Amino acid sequence: MHPVFRSLRSRRWPAVLALGITSTTALAYVGGSPVAMTGAPGDASCAMCHTTHALNSGEGTLRFINAPYTYTPGQKHTFWVELEDVGLSRWGFQLTALDRSGHGLGSLSGGSEDSTQVIVAYGREYLDQRYLGSCGGEETGPVQWRVEWTAPPSGGGPVTFYVAGLTANNDAIAVGDYTYTGQWTADEGAAVPLADEEYLP
Numbered sequence: 001m002h003p004v005f006r007s008l009r010s011r012r013w014p015a016v017l018a019l020g021i022t023s024t025t026a027l028a029y030v031g032g033s034p035v036a037m038t039g040a041p042g043d044a045s046c047a048m049c050h051t052t053h054a055l056n057s058g059e060g061t062l063r064f065i066n067a068p069y070t071y072t073p074g075q076k077h078t079f080w081v082e083l084e085d086v087g088l089s090r091w092g093f094q095l096t097a098l099d100r101s102g103h104g105l106g107s108l109s110g111g112s113e114d115s116t117q118v119i120v121a122y123g124r125e126y127l128d129q130r131y132l133g134s135c136g137g138e139e140t141g142p143v144q145w146r147v148e149w150t151a152p153p154s155g156g157g158p159v160t161f162y163v164a165g166l167t168a169n170n171d172a173i174a175v176g177d178y179t180y181t182g183q184w185t186a187d188e189g190a191a192v193p194l195a196d197e198e199y200l201p
């Protein structure tokens with residue numbers, strides 16, 4: 001046997017194999033989609049790979065719940081993204097917060113590290129479902145993901161939240177699923193003055 005092949009078989013191969021398995025698990029799309037798929041300017045959407053149904057052609061609903069009309073600079077704002085679709089039973093989303101020029105604005109986090117994650121790419125933050133947050137088996141929904149957005153200091157201007165939602169049939173492949181996109185814009189409001197107590201010793 002060729003010496004290189006033998007050494008691979010005896011020692012290195014199991015290590016390579018183990019690595020392969022780990023990264024496949026980590027990369028499973030159901031546990032977090034590739035970034036830049038929100039439908040925002042410059043982004044594609046989940047329909048790039050989930051191609052069975054054209055974008056926004058399904059009967060499902062993608063909603064923002066409690067999203068702010070105006071935001072307070074420097075403050076955290078909490079709202080929810082909700083998806084509902086009759087008969088569908090696995091769910092995913094990706095959201096980003098952009099300023100007028102399409103640059104990331106403020107910072108995002110989710111309600112729970114088990115169900116969502118933030119990935120930073122192209123000067124934007126993307127909030128995404130994780131495997132547990134894909135709510136497998138939850139038929140029809142509605143399912144919701146909590147979004148926490150911390151506004152930048154004053155002067156950021158309006159923020160637009162772009163979101164894509166995927167309503168999937170829980171078959172563990174990218175077939176038969178529906179993609180929806182939506183957006184919500186909040187104007188910058190007045191900063192809330194610090195309470196006097198803040199300055200007391």
Ligand code: HEC
Nearest residue numbers: 028029030033046049092093094166168169170171172173
């Ligand atoms: C680059 C291609 C690609 C893009 C883009 C993509 N996906 Fe997927 N997705 C897949 C593949 C392949 C699978 C099946 C295997 C897996 O989960 O890794 C999948 C599976 C899923 C599943 C489980 C489907 C089921 O029926 O069980 C969900 C949920 C999901 N993706 C969410 C999303 C969301 C949300 C987006 C957009 C924000 C997205 N995906 C964008 C390739 C993609």
